[in-house]
Amino acid sequence: MRVGLSGIAHVHADAYVGNLGAGGATIVGVTDHDEARGRRFASDHGLSWFASREALLAAGTDGVVVCSETARHLEDVSAAADAGVAVLCEKPLATREEDAAAIVARCDAAGVGLMTAFPMRYSPPMRQVARRVHAGDLGEVWAAQGTNQGELPMRHRAWFVDPAESGGGALMDHVVHVADVLRWYLRRDPLEVYAATNRILHRDLVAVETGALVMLTYADGTFASIDASWSKPDVYPTWGGLTLELVGERGVIAVDAFRQHLVLHGGPDGPLGWPSWGSDANQGMIDDFLAMLREGTAPAVTGHDGLAATRVALAAQRSAATGAPEPLVAP
Amino acid sequence: MTRIGIIGAGFMGTTHAAAWAGTGASVAAVIAGPDTPAADLAERYGAAAHDDLDTFLASVDVVDVCAPTDLHERFVLAAAAAGKAVVCEKPLARTSQQGERMLAACRANGVPLLVAQVVRFFPEYVAAREAVLTGAVGIPAVVRLTRATFQPRKAADNWFVDHARSGGLVFDLMIHDIDYARWIAGDVATVFARSVQGSRTEAPSDHALAILRHRDGAITHLEASWAQRPPTFRTAGEIAGDAGVVSWSSDESEPVRVDLEQPTDAAGEIPRVASTLAEDPYTTQIRHFLRVLRGEEAPIVTGEDGLAAVRIAEAVATSIRTGRVVEVSGAEGTDDVGTDREVTR
Numbered sequence: 001m002r003v004g005l006s007g008i009a010h011v012h013a014d015a016y017v018g019n020l021g022a023g024g025a026t027i028v029g030v031t032d033h034d035e036a037r038g039r040r041f042a043s044d045h046g047l048s049w050f051a052s053r054e055a056l057l058a059a060g061t062d063g064v065v066v067c068s069e070t071a072r073h074l075e076d077v078s079a080a081a082d083a084g085v086a087v088l089c090e091k092p093l094a095t096r097e098e099d100a101a102a103i104v105a106r107c108d109a110a111g112v113g114l115m116t117a118f119p120m121r122y123s124p125p126m127r128q129v130a131r132r133v134h135a136g137d138l139g140e141v142w143a144a145q146g147t148n149q150g151e152l153p154m155r156h157r158a159w160f161v162d163p164a165e166s167g168g169g170a171l172m173d174h175v176v177h178v179a180d181v182l183r184w185y186l187r188r189d190p191l192e193v194y195a196a197t198n199r200i201l202h203r204d205l206v207a208v209e210t211g212a213l214v215m216l217t218y219a220d221g222t223f224a225s226i227d228a229s230w231s232k233p234d235v236y237p238t239w240g241g242l243t244l245e246l247v248g249e250r251g252v253i254a255v256d257a258f259r260q261h262l263v264l265h266g267g268p269d270g271p272l273g274w275p276s277w278g279s280d281a282n283q284g285m286i287d288d289f290l291a292m293l294r295e296g297t298a299p300a301v302t303g304h305d306g307l308a309a310t311r312v313a314l315a316a317q318r319s320a321a322t323g324a325p326e327p328l329v330a331p
Numbered sequence: 332m333t334r335i336g337i338i339g340a341g342f343m344g345t346t347h348a349a350a351w352a353g354t355g356a357s358v359a360a361v362i363a364g365p366d367t368p369a370a371d372l373a374e375r376y377g378a379a380a381h382d383d384l385d386t387f388l389a390s391v392d393v394v395d396v397c398a399p400t401d402l403h404e405r406f407v408l409a410a411a412a413a414g415k416a417v418v419c420e421k422p423l424a425r426t427s428q429q430g431e432r433m434l435a436a437c438r439a440n441g442v443p444l445l446v447a448q449v450v451r452f453f454p455e456y457v458a459a460r461e462a463v464l465t466g467a468v469g470i471p472a473v474v475r476l477t478r479a480t481f482q483p484r485k486a487a488d489n490w491f492v493d494h495a496r497s498g499g500l501v502f503d504l505m506i507h508d509i510d511y512a513r514w515i516a517g518d519v520a521t522v523f524a525r526s527v528q529g530s531r532t533e534a535p536s537d538h539a540l541a542i543l544r545h546r547d548g549a550i551t552h553l554e555a556s557w558a559q560r561p562p563t564f565r566t567a568g569e570i571a572g573d574a575g576v577v578s579w580s581s582d583e584s585e586p587v588r589v590d591l592e593q594p595t596d597a598a599g600e601i602p603r604v605a606s607t608l609a610e611d612p613y614t615t616q617i618r619h620f621l622r623v624l625r626g627e628e629a630p631i632v633t634g635e636d637g638l639a640a641v642r643i644a645e646a647v648a649t650s651i652r653t654g655r656v657v658e659v660s661g662a663e664g665t666d667d668v669g670t671d672r673e674v675t676r
Contacts, residue, residue, distance in 0.1 A: 142527045142530075142531060142534060142538065142558075143525070143527050143538050143540065143558075145540055145552075145554055147475075149571075194523050194542070194656070196523070196542050196544050196550045197550070198472060198473075198548050198549065198550055200470055200471075200472035200548055200549065200572075200573055201472045201473070201571065201572075201573055202573075203573070210472070211472045211473040211549075211550055211571070212550075213473070213542045213550050213551075213552050215523060215525060215540065215542060217525065217654075220530070221529075221530025221531055222530070223525035223530070223540065225540045225542070225552060227473070227475065227552055229472075229473045229571065231472065231473045231571035231576060232571075232576065233571075233575055233576050236576070247527065247538045247556065247558045251558075251559075251560065252556075252558060252559060323521070323656060324655075324656055325523070325654070325655070325656065
């Protein structure tokens with residue numbers, strides 16, 4: 001399968017190059033609106049540079065991975081849909097609900113496959129919990145508390161803290177992963193979203209919220225909180241993490257997606273490191289994308305999932321602005 | 332020697348009596364309700380078992396109220412009227428109105444009122460606060476506090492699970508972390524909360540989450556749970572500040588691992604944190620109270636702190652009931668916390 005990279009703004013683009021290769025794909029090449037950055041990326045990874053996305057899409061390309069800034073996803077995905085090329089799009093799907101809806105509609109209309117980059121769907125710890133929840137081990141799920149805390153991402157990519165490009169701050173960056181896991185586990189979307197945010201951490205560096213606590217409420221009264229804060233310090237042994245604890249009729253199940261790591265004291269990367277030995281969820285996601293291209297299989301995570309999670313993040317932003325819980329009406 | 336009178340001979344009365352005895356104070360008198368007779372506890376410390384409140388009060392210097400929450404006001408008012416110093420188990424009261432009357436009575440009678448918010452004496456919680464005060468954590472931004480255990484169980488008169496008497500999970504368990512959050516990040520402006528029994532009255536045990544907005548800008552996530560299995564009692568915390576992040580968890584700090592063929596210490600009826608310390612935090616707390624009563628120390632937790640925690644708990648309960656964001660009433664004027672905040676900055 002021939003896969004291109006449409007935009008390399010996202011921090012995961014580097015990893016996807018390796019994942020695509022390991023999955024047996026041929027990487028057609030890379031394009032980006034920032035030519036200097038794109039050329040450097042192409043050269044660093046020994047890939048071909050394309051001056052336009054149209055050229056990339058026309059190069060016998062079966063699929064593209066869209067890793068541009070969130071506000072540019074719609075343009076990149078629309079071009080791919082028009083060219084009949086399937087898409088794996090970085091999260092969140094878009095900065096505005098109408099853009100996210102348009103991304104899904106364009107791909108549906110063109111009949112091209114669309115996946116959202118939610119690697120947690122492919123994390124073996126998260127999958128084990130999904131199996132247990134769906135098998136009824138927990139009975140009815142009544143409550144959940146999740147965290148997806150991270151470092152300030154501008155350490156990696158400055159645009160993450162520019163609302164014009166990213167759509168906001170910690171809420172836009174980190175609500176969607178746990179929101180999507182909850183959609184996956186509970187098989188429904190919340191009806192109400194409350195969020196409290198602040199900007200105490202890194203307040204001299206960024207204009208967006210860095211602390212963010214969210215509560216989702218579902219039709220049957222089930223509720224789930226998400227800590228989406230950029231609250232891990234720069235000296236933290238890793239970028240952050242994702243945890244979820246579910247309370248149900250038959251007890252409690254808790255999962256820490258990144259618990260499988262060594263503890264390393266000393267070495268070139270600092271006094272304390274957590275080298276991961278867990279399975280690479282990104283590889284599972286890329287393999288699923290390649291299977292969709294190759295065999296037309298239905299992927300485990302779709303554009304509709306990306307739209308649903310984006311709607312939750314946007315509702316959280318509205319709630320943080322008004323201070324009141326925000327209703328989330330099905331579109 | 333200070334003569335201590337204990338009201339209530341249940342789990343907490345027994346715990347406090349042992350702590351007082353450990354400090355060298357004299358457990359002089361015990362009075363208790365019919366379900367937990369005073370005689371056994373009194374006998375253990377050579378104290379007098381009373382059934383008349385007036386003679387009980389006349390025989391002691393300090394009254395330690397370990398009765399069920401809904402009875403706190405009655406006993407604190409009686410002790411204050413008798414001119415006795417008062418120690419009151421948390422939560423201070425079942426309602427803020429009760430708490431206000433208790434504070435007013437103690438003030439009017441010139442007697443000290445010390446509230447047993449014991450988490451302020453657990454060393455990991457003290458050490459985490461020190462990390463904030465010394466600047467290692469900096470200004471608190473996002474605080475997470477977890478207290479997860481099983482529902483207290485008792486064959487007779489399980490007042491813990493009687494919402495009208497104890498206030499349920501929020502007043503009995505979450506109150507610990509409500510008080511601690513306020514100790515760390517200051518007064519609370521609004522709360523938003525959900526609970527399992529708030530949405531499913533038929534659920535056998537409760538589990539609650541609350542998001543607090545503090546007046547100075549910090550936000551706090553509280554988890555209180557009676558939905559775990561015995562003997563689980565998990566406590567954890569994390570304070571992310573602009574200089575650093577401090578965290579702790581009972582899961583990560585149990586120094587002894589036991590895997591025996593015949594376990595000898597099955598879970599009791601009332602959840603209790605395992606303590607592997609030179610001094611039990613309950614004793615540390617009582618030792619502090621004794622020094623306060625002797626004029627040797629300023630109180631670490633005041634009646635006003637106890638009342639502020641009750642007000643926040645009321646707001647949490649209201650939010651659970653109404654599904655709305657609730658403003659915390661009367662949070663002005665607790666300037667003792669403000670003093671701490673100045674030190675923090």
